[in-house]
Amino acid sequence: MKNSCSSVSTLLEKYFDQEVTDEERFLVGAHLQDCPVCRDALKSMEELRTLMSAPVEEAVQKEDFPWVWQKIEREIRLQKKRTWWQSLRSWLDVTPLFNRKVWIPAVATVVVLLFISTEIILKKTPSYPDGSVVEYVESQSHNVMVYQLEEPKVTVIWLFEGPEEERTTT
Amino acid sequence: MAVRRSGGGTDNDMKKRVFLLTAFFVFSFFSFSTALAQVQVRMRVIQASNVGQNIDPSLKDVHKELGSLFSFTSYRLLREETLSLSPNQPVTITAHPGRFMEVNLVGLQRDAAKLRIRVIREGKDILDTQVRLSPGRTVLIGGPRHGEGVVIYALSARF
Numbered sequence: 001m002k003n004s005c006s007s008v009s010t011l012l013e014k015y016f017d018q019e020v021t022d023e024e025r026f027l028v029g030a031h032l033q034d035c036p037v038c039r040d041a042l043k044s045m046e047e048l049r050t051l052m053s054a055p056v057e058e059a060v061q062k063e064d065f066p067w068v069w070q071k072i073e074r075e076i077r078l079q080k081k082r083t084w085w086q087s088l089r090s091w092l093d094v095t096p097l098f099n100r101k102v103w104i105p106a107v108a109t110v111v112v113l114l115f116i117s118t119e120i121i122l123k124k125t126p127s128y129p130d131g132s133v134v135e136y137v138e139s140q141s142h143n144v145m146v147y148q149l150e151e152p153k154v155t156v157i158w159l160f161e162g163p164e165e166e167r168t169t170t
Numbered sequence: 171m172a173v174r175r176s177g178g179g180t181d182n183d184m185k186k187r188v189f190l191l192t193a194f195f196v197f198s199f200f201s202f203s204t205a206l207a208q209v210q211v212r213m214r215v216i217q218a219s220n221v222g223q224n225i226d227p228s229l230k231d232v233h234k235e236l237g238s239l240f241s242f243t244s245y246r247l248l249r250e251e252t253l254s255l256s257p258n259q260p261v262t263i264t265a266h267p268g269r270f271m272e273v274n275l276v277g278l279q280r281d282a283a284k285l286r287i288r289v290i291r292e293g294k295d296i297l298d299t300q301v302r303l304s305p306g307r308t309v310l311i312g313g314p315r316h317g318e319g320v321v322i323y324a325l326s327a328r329f
Contacts, residue, residue: 091187106192113196133307135284137299142313144297152235153306159289159297159313161320 005031005038012038016045208254209275209283210328211303213263215249218242218312219319232308232324239310242319255283268292269314271323276300283327287311303327 008031014020015028032039082090133155134146147156216229219242225233226247236245253261253273260274270290277284282304289297289311301309305327312322 092191106188109192110195133302133304133309135300135302137297139295139297141294141296147239149239152238153304153308154235154239155301155307155309156239157297157299157301157309157311159311161296161313161315 005035008032008035008038009041012041013045016042208256209278211253211255211273211283211285212324212326212328213251213253213271213273214247214324216322216324217244217246217248217316217319218322219244219246219317221318235308236310236322240312240322244319248316248321255285260286269296273325281305285325285327287325289314 008028011020011024011028015025020028032042133148134157137144137146137157139159143160145156145158145160147158149155214229214232216226216236218236218240222244224244224246226245228247228250229236229245233245236242251263253263255261255273255275257275257278260272262270262272264270268291272286272288272290274286274288275283276286279302282302284300284302286300287297288295288299296314297311299311303309303325307326309325310322311325312320314321
């Protein structure tokens with residue numbers, strides 16, 4: 001298949017920069033063998049590169065890179081140092097997470113834990129309607145009296161212990 | 171020259187952040203929940219007797235109540251302790267020589283903590299009771315002899 005100059009010229013720059021595919025390289029190469037115009041164009045590109053690269057290389061050789069780097073370092077140092085609060089905010093910035101799905105398992109874990117824990121830990125039964133404070137009191141060995149006052153709010157549980165029982169413990 | 175962004179480091183950093191933030195939230199939640207479920211119980215062990223007329227200065231706030239309820243002339247603070255009670259984690263304290271008191275938070279209501287209190291002597295329960303302690307209320311458990319008087323345990327809750 002014969003390729004026209006117009007179609008090859010669009011590939012010529014890529015061919016020159018070695019950015020073409022194998023197929024494109026084959027097409028352009030085949031065309032260049034038969035087309036002196038395109039060969040000249042390619043040659044012009046090579047000359048232009050040589051023309052440009054020579055002064056650049058010369059300038060690079062003359063350039064004092066340590067001095068340039070010192071200037072960059074100085075500029076970095078001069079930049080305003082971030083406060084701890086700005087650093088923390090930057091670190092805690094979770095907005096990038098919303099673009100990803102990594103937060104889904106994390107949120108799911110937290111929700112499940114909240115659900116389970118709330119049921120277990122924070123389960124609060126409703127208050128009893130009556131005002132009794134003592135729900136039960138038992139003593140197999142002593143008599144017990146319960147006395148409750150509302151003003152002041154005091155409840156007394158009195159254990160009647162005989163003196164002979166005290167002696168056994170002391 | 172083509173410039174490609176390498177995402178490896180960013181991904182690792184992101185995973186690290188997610189892990190740390192999740193761990194932080196879980197830890198905070200459990201700490202907060204445990205703190206919410208905790209009840210502070212102030213327990214005072216008071217010796218009441220008719221020997222002398224000494225009122226312990228640290229009992230001034232309850233002296234009036236004690237005076238209106240009992241006919242003792244002397245009140246002395248033997249011990250004071252603030253117990254941090256978590257649900258179903260009984261706390262045992264030596265109330266006075268030979269006796270132990272076990273306090274267990276068995277329930278938490280909107281306005282009251284349900285406490286099971288056992289007074290134990292020589293391994294046997296001499297008193298087993300369950301009370302609902304609300305803020306502002308004092309429960310006095312008294313009667314066990316101590317020296318020339320009796321011991322009164324005063325319990326009040328804060329949560």
